Amino acid sequence: MTGWFLLLGRRRQEDTVFLLTILLFLTFSFVLHGFLTTGNIIALLRSVALLGILAVGMGIVVIGRGIDLSLVAILAISVAVFLNLLGQSYPIGIALLLALVGVIAVGALNGVLTAYAEMPAIFATLATGTFVYGLGRSQFLTQDVIYLPPGHDLFTAFGNARLASIPVEVVVFAFILVGAFLWLRFSKYGRYIYLIGDNLNAARNAGLPVRPVIVLQYVVSALLAFVAGLIMAAGIHSMNTRIVNSSLLYDVILVVVIGGIGLSGGKGGVRNLIVGTLLIGILLNGMTILDISDLYQNLIKATVLLAALIVDGVLNPRDEQTDQQGDI
Amino acid sequence: MSALIEMRKIAKSYRGAVALKDVDFTLEEGEIHALVGENGAGKSTLTKIMAGAVEADGGTMLFAGEPVAFRAPAEALAAGIAMVFQETSLVPSMTVAQNLYLGDEPFLSRLRGVQVAAQQFLQSLNFTVDPGALVSTLGAAKRQMVEIARAVRLRARVIIFDEPTATLTPEEKRYFFALLRRLKARGVSIVFISHALEEALRISDRITILRDGGLVTTGETPSFTRDSIIAAMVGRVLSGELYRKRDDIAGLRRAGDKALSVQDVSMGNIVRNNAFSLFYAQVTGIFGLIGSGRTETAKIIAGIYKRDFVRGGEIERDGQPIRYRVPRQAMQDGIVYVTEDRKLEGFFETKSIAENLYSGYLAAGLNRSVVVSMREMARLAETWRKTLNIRALESNERVVELSGGNQQKVVIGKSLVQKPRIIIFDEPTRGVDVGAIAEIHALIGGLADEGLAVIVISSYLPEIMNLSDRILVFRQGRCVEEFSPAEVDEERIMYAAVH
Ligand SMILES: Nc1ncnc2c1ncn2[C@@H]1O[C@H](COP(=O)(O)OP(=O)(O)OP(=O)(O)O)[C@@H](O)[C@H]1O
Ligand SMILES: [Mg+2]
Numbered sequence: 001m002t003g004w005f006l007l008l009g010r011r012r013q014e015d016t017v018f019l020l021t022i023l024l025f026l027t028f029s030f031v032l033h034g035f036l037t038t039g040n041i042i043a044l045l046r047s048v049a050l051l052g053i054l055a056v057g058m059g060i061v062v063i064g065r066g067i068d069l070s071l072v073a074i075l076a077i078s079v080a081v082f083l084n085l086l087g088q089s090y091p092i093g094i095a096l097l098l099a100l101v102g103v104i105a106v107g108a109l110n111g112v113l114t115a116y117a118e119m120p121a122i123f124a125t126l127a128t129g130t131f132v133y134g135l136g137r138s139q140f141l142t143q144d145v146i147y148l149p150p151g152h153d154l155f156t157a158f159g160n161a162r163l164a165s166i167p168v169e170v171v172v173f174a175f176i177l178v179g180a181f182l183w184l185r186f187s188k189y190g191r192y193i194y195l196i197g198d199n200l201n202a203a204r205n206a207g208l209p210v211r212p213v214i215v216l217q218y219v220v221s222a223l224l225a226f227v228a229g230l231i232m233a234a235g236i237h238s239m240n241t242r243i244v245n246s247s248l249l250y251d252v253i254l255v256v257v258i259g260g261i262g263l264s265g266g267k268g269g270v271r272n273l274i275v276g277t278l279l280i281g282i283l284l285n286g287m288t289i290l291d292i293s294d295l296y297q298n299l300i301k302a303t304v305l306l307a308a309l310i311v312d313g314v315l316n317p318r319d320e321q322t323d324q325q326g327d328i
Numbered sequence: 329m330s331a332l333i334e335m336r337k338i339a340k341s342y343r344g345a346v347a348l349k350d351v352d353f354t355l356e357e358g359e360i361h362a363l364v365g366e367n368g369a370g371k372s373t374l375t376k377i378m379a380g381a382v383e384a385d386g387g388t389m390l391f392a393g394e395p396v397a398f399r400a401p402a403e404a405l406a407a408g409i410a411m412v413f414q415e416t417s418l419v420p421s422m423t424v425a426q427n428l429y430l431g432d433e434p435f436l437s438r439l440r441g442v443q444v445a446a447q448q449f450l451q452s453l454n455f456t457v458d459p460g461a462l463v464s465t466l467g468a469a470k471r472q473m474v475e476i477a478r479a480v481r482l483r484a485r486v487i488i489f490d491e492p493t494a495t496l497t498p499e500e501k502r503y504f505f506a507l508l509r510r511l512k513a514r515g516v517s518i519v520f521i522s523h524a525l526e527e528a529l530r531i532s533d534r535i536t537i538l539r540d541g542g543l544v545t546t547g548e549t550p551s552f553t554r555d556s557i558i559a560a561m562v563g564r565v566l567s568g569e570l571y572r573k574r575d576d577i578a579g580l581r582r583a584g585d586k587a588l589s590v591q592d593v594s595m596g597n598i599v600r601n602n603a604f605s606l607f608y609a610q611v612t613g614i615f616g617l618i619g620s621g622r623t624e625t626a627k628i629i630a631g632i633y634k635r636d637f638v639r640g641g642e643i644e645r646d647g648q649p650i651r652y653r654v655p656r657q658a659m660q661d662g663i664v665y666v667t668e669d670r671k672l673e674g675f676f677e678t679k680s681i682a683e684n685l686y687s688g689y690l691a692a693g694l695n696r697s698v699v700v701s702m703r704e705m706a707r708l709a710e711t712w713r714k715t716l717n718i719r720a721l722e723s724n725e726r727v728v729e730l731s732g733g734n735q736q737k738v739v740i741g742k743s744l745v746q747k748p749r750i751i752i753f754d755e756p757t758r759g760v761d762v763g764a765i766a767e768i769h770a771l772i773g774g775l776a777d778e779g780l781a782v783i784v785i786s787s788y789l790p791e792i793m794n795l796s797d798r799i800l801v802f803r804q805g806r807c808v809e810e811f812s813p814a815e816v817d818e819e820r821i822m823y824a825a826v827h
Contacts (some may be wrong), residue, residue, distance in 0.1 A: 186699050186700055187698050187699060187700065188690050188695060188698055188699075188700050189698070191683075191686075191687070191690060191700055192690070194676075194679070195676050195679070195683075198676040198678050198679060199673070199675070199676050199677065201672060201673035202673050202675060202676055203676075203687070204632070204654065204655055204656075204673075205630075205632060205655050205665065205667060205673050205674075206655075206659075206687055206688055206691045206742065206743075206746075207655050207656040207658070207659030207664075207688075207691040207692065207746070208656065208690070208691045209656055210654075210656075211654075266676070266678050266679075267678055
């Protein structure tokens with residue numbers, strides 16, 4: 001059993017996943033009617049792009065050995081509030097600015113709770129996510145679904161824009177990928193995130209600005225959630241806050257783990273996010289075409305996630321010697 | 329006597345780079361067998377193969393006459409081979425007792441029962457560890473004790489110790505050696521890796537020497553001397569005594585300006601009203617037993633721990649009062665602490681040597697722009713690899729894959745990159761081979777000659793005597809006495825530390 005995992009491990013995980021992705025794509029192309037149509041491929045790309053943008057945010061946090069469970073709540077509420085402000089005939093600039101301030105504040109709150117109050121990220125972000133959703137729904141929004149008021153042609157035009165027939169969200173996703181790659185690889189803040197994820201105490205002792213960087217990482221992920229939400233709203237001219245209760249958040253975590261960004265932190269990068277996004281995007285799309293009910297979709301996704309977590313645990317033990325003791 | 333373990337032509341490569349080649353090794357029933365060699369010679373790798381933590385690429389191993397090939401430590405353990413690793417493998421969030429009985433707690437384990445059993449067991453070994461304490465709150469020495477106790481408890485026929493004494497004080501070492509003899513009397517065979525050659529000579533029955541992944545020689549201990557071992561280890565004769573006593577006052581560095589003044593510093597009941605001064609251009613050695621508050625005091629100075637807010641005392645750097653909230657502030661003021669626990673808080677295990685060194689550079693703000701400089705990273709790696717003689721099989725090897733001694737050098741390099749003015753070394757030569765100890769000592773002396781204020785904390789008296797221009801002795805959370813190395817002997821220091 002371990003031998004098999006090791007075989008997987010020798011080859012890098014993302015290569016294996018990439019292979020799986022191609023296999024899945026080919027299988028769906030041959031087996032599924034309506035999979036390999038222009039319409040579906042475009043739909044596929046659009047949904048992949050949204051998932052991917054969120055996964056970049058989650059990925060950055062996970063590399064820093066955190067996790068952001070407030071991502072989808074931020075996406076939904078920030079954009080819903082933004083649309084609501086437009087509905088109250090605020091100028092778009094002001095509305096955007098207000099929403100942005102809120103998003104940054106929530107991201108910073110996540111960071112402060114984990115870095116300064118030293119709460120476990122999983123609880124802190126769960127709490128802020130619930131808080132944001134509760135606050136938004138009770139104080140600012142009167143319905144679940146907020147529609148884009150008429151007269152914002154620029155915004156809808158953005159949603160329908162094509163660059164050489166590539167949907168705008170795909171273009172944005174590509175830009176974000178390139179940006180994230182450069183930032184993680186070549187900026188010192190990117191390196192800090194890897195170092196903090198690898199060994200927080202060593203990073204602190206070395207004199208790295210550990211806590212500010214943790215705050216930064218949550219602010220970045222909140223901003224990416226906002227961007228994903230804006231794109232979503234621009235496409236369908238509304239924001240349904242019930243998305244918070246959907247399985248989107250788990251899909252995002254699935255992408256990150258499947259792609260091979262170990263939950264133990266300090267590892268992985270944009271390449272992992274791309275293959276993870278593609279695999280999960282294709283899987284979700286194919287299951288929708290197959291008309292598999294949500295119940296079974298969730299079952300399948302949960303199985304894949306569990307398998308990925310197990311592989312992750314085997315491939316990326318926190319401590320090789322502890323792991324090799326075999327009795328822990 | 330008959331051979332309990334017999335290894336023939338053992339080979340191991342990592343991604344094409346040879347770590348072991350054609351090594352033969354035999355362990356007799358009931359012997360203490362010392363394994364020595366330079367950093368990276370392959371000692372840990374060979375013993376990990378014995379204990380099933382690493383699989384060999386070639387060669388055969390017989391255990392009690394039967395051919396075996398362990399694929400996991402659990403298999404070796406079941407067969408009767410236990411290993412105490414070089415880096416600790418305890419679960420920090422559990423108590424000592426839980427760690428001791430990890431893996432075979434009675435079903436529905438009662439915490440109390442385990443604790444009582446652990447207490448009795450630890451007492452029978454003469455180990456002074458509180459079974460109810462969380463491992464994360466223990467110092468390195470006590471952690472090592474727990475690990476040793478765990479291996480002993482498993483009643484293995486073979487126990488492998490990878491540098492067990494590196495973290496122990498002289499007193500604890502005596503206990504440990506007595507324990508080894510008791511185990512031997514019970515018929516347990518012991519493999520014992522150490523860089524302290526006197527220990528190997530004193531305790532072992534036979535010695536095996538490795539160099540660059542190959543076997544140099546095996547023989548009865550009486551046939552070796554310290555010098556002959558060193559010659560075999562490094563392949564040439566090293567001249568000069570490693571630990572000389574400095575008995576002329578003229579050879580000591582004179583104190584420069586006052587760098588730090590520590591007054592009445594307290595933290596809980598670990599550091600109590602501690603007071604001393606530190607001067608530039610000098611090496612100040614700090615000696616004390618475990619629990620004397622030396623590491624804690626050092627960490628307070630470097631901003632890693634915070635002293636008590638009320639009645640916590642004063643610390644002045646260059647006459648300015650300081651109170652750091654985070655190590656970053658201390659680092660920016662030129663104060664750097666080199667940890668004794670490299671794995672837990674010293675290096676970034678999944679990163680390369682270059683990146684580890686570069687992390688220090690980045691933290692110190694030496695990289696002006698936001699964009700990292702790959703060229704600078706490569707240059708740092710180049711320079712420090714030479715200066716500290718860091719050896720890896722491949723240049724981009726992850727630090728976790730380096731041999732223990734080389735990891736230590738990376739941790740030292742990473743701190744020196746930051747160009748500190750006050751530097752605190754906590755057990756700087758732990759796990760480092762004899763040749764490298766001399767190099768690191770020369771380096772530390774050189775820092776003082778350049779005008780830095782240097783503190784060396786060590787449990788090893790000869791190291792303190794050799795390096796220091798001034799010796800402070802800590803006991804029960806405070807500095808109790810100051811000596812000049814020219815006028816004191818080891819007994820008096822030890823006496824001050826204990827009484
Ligand atoms: N997992 C690994 N991957 C790659 N190289 C490794 C790995 N483990 C060990 N090595 C290399 O094998 C060589 C032998 O290492 P080993 O740990 O056995 O040395 P050692 O004799 O125990 O040294 P030390 O005295 O410093 O502990 C080293 O050069 C090390 O870099
Ligand atoms: Mg070793």
